[in-house]
Amino acid sequence: MAETAAPGLSGTPRTRLNRLREEGRAERSDLQAVLRAGFIAHLGVPAAAGVMVVPTVYGFDDRTVYVHGSVASQSLAAGAEYCLTVTIVDGLVLARSVFEHSVNYRCAMIYAVPRIVDDADEKLAGLRLVSEHLAPGQWDYVRPPSRKELAATRLLALSLDEASVKISDAGPSDGDSPDAALGLWAGQLPLDTRWLPPVPDAGIPAGMAVPAHIAGRAGQPAHPA
Amino acid sequence: MAETAAPGLSGTPRTRLNRLREEGRAERSDLQAVLRAGFIAHLGVPAAAGVMVVPTVYGFDDRTVYVHGSVASQSLAAGAEYCLTVTIVDGLVLARSVFEHSVNYRCAMIYAVPRIVDDADEKLAGLRLVSEHLAPGQWDYVRPPSRKELAATRLLALSLDEASVKISDAGPSDGDSPDAALGLWAGQLPLDTRWLPPVPDAGIPAGMAVPAHIAGRAGQPAHPA
DSSP states (O other): OOOSOSOOOOOOGGGSOOSTTOEEOOSHHHHHHHHHHOOEEEEEEEOSSBEEEEEEEEEEOSSEEEEEOHHHHHTOOTTOOEEEEEEEEEEEEEOSBGGGOEEEEEEEEEEEOOEEOOOHHHHHHHHHHHHHHHSTTHHHHSBOOOHHHHHHOOEEEEESSEEEEEEEOOOOSOTTSGGGGGOOOOEEEEEEEEEOOOEEOTTSOTTOOOOHHHHTTTTOBSSOO | OOOSOSOOOOOOGGGSOOSTTOEEOOSHHHHHHHHHHOOEEEEEEEOSSSEEEEEEEEEEOSSEEEEEOHHHHHTOOTTOBEEEEEEEEEEEEEOSBGGGOEEEEEEEEEEEOOEEOOOHHHHHHHHHHHHHHHSTTHHHHSBOOOHHHHHHOOEEEEESSEEEEEEEOOOOSOTTSGGGGGOOOOEEEEEEEEEOOOEEOTTSOTTOOOOHHHHTTTTOBSSOO
């Protein structure tokens, strides 16, 4: 699948794959594809007694993923490594036995010591990546962040250097097992995630048309392949 | 909202709410509602250098949530606390400024020292909870786990005693701010997640009808309110 000369993802022990039915995608382009397809991540934050897993929006470029730092940075311990996981669920795999049931999904796990973004230019650029990933076209349509708002926003940067990507997209694997003789139905139950038509705020001018960059998303898949 | 006499969720410092626009739901029934509506969780596992965030299926009853332990239990450190987070994304909130943009979601975060389920009866009951939560009706339709399969399956139990629930389900909050004078469109872009018609495995008997407990899910919302 690799069409890029960028180096493959690192293969440290914990990013090696050890689950059944999952196919490791060792190329950087696969990591970018999962990040492109998702828009919510779960950030694992080391805490005193254990961990905290916080859902967050994100944006990214070739080398870095940016996340809002609010909760996460409260407990930012110097040098502690975070894990950022993006998971897209594509469906259920219904097999002929309980044991063979599974889920089809695309998942990227990124391990990095987060960096608080202090540089004003990088902060603005990082926030723009987050905003445009979630809501393309909004950055130039709405009022940009004020100096005060920028100061009140914490942004974390995580390097994409160490990551693993797992993709599971097959049907049940017991079609040629003894369980096939049970004569049971087996297959996949795919999941479809789409944007619905936008719902205007009560306060907007009467009869105002929905801008094309928003209206055009209605009916579109939220996690394209 | 509470219709139960069960105690409210604990209010330890970290489960107190400190984000804007989010409404804390302090009742146990709200936790159960989020767990019912989701089916994938992100488990935060304490690791030597930091943390690991692993997507996993789950099942639950009034007091306990069960998750597959495969990856997670490899590094099960005695007494370390895990965090299990279930997030359902309901849509985007498109405001009149970048700063006011947000996401509508339902989220439950559970903190617990996990327990490896050894008791055979509890393991079977816990696996049934997981299976029936993901695929209702399959447990009694397909071949149940063999003794060998049960032994090969690790199941973790996490108490629901300490948890927080956050629900954000409002439109943009800047309708009565100075930004309203900008005359921009603002509103919500809701997300719709539904099961598609089941796709039969190539190996099943030709012309076999899809069982009602599977066929009936097509078109149904995957994360009902």
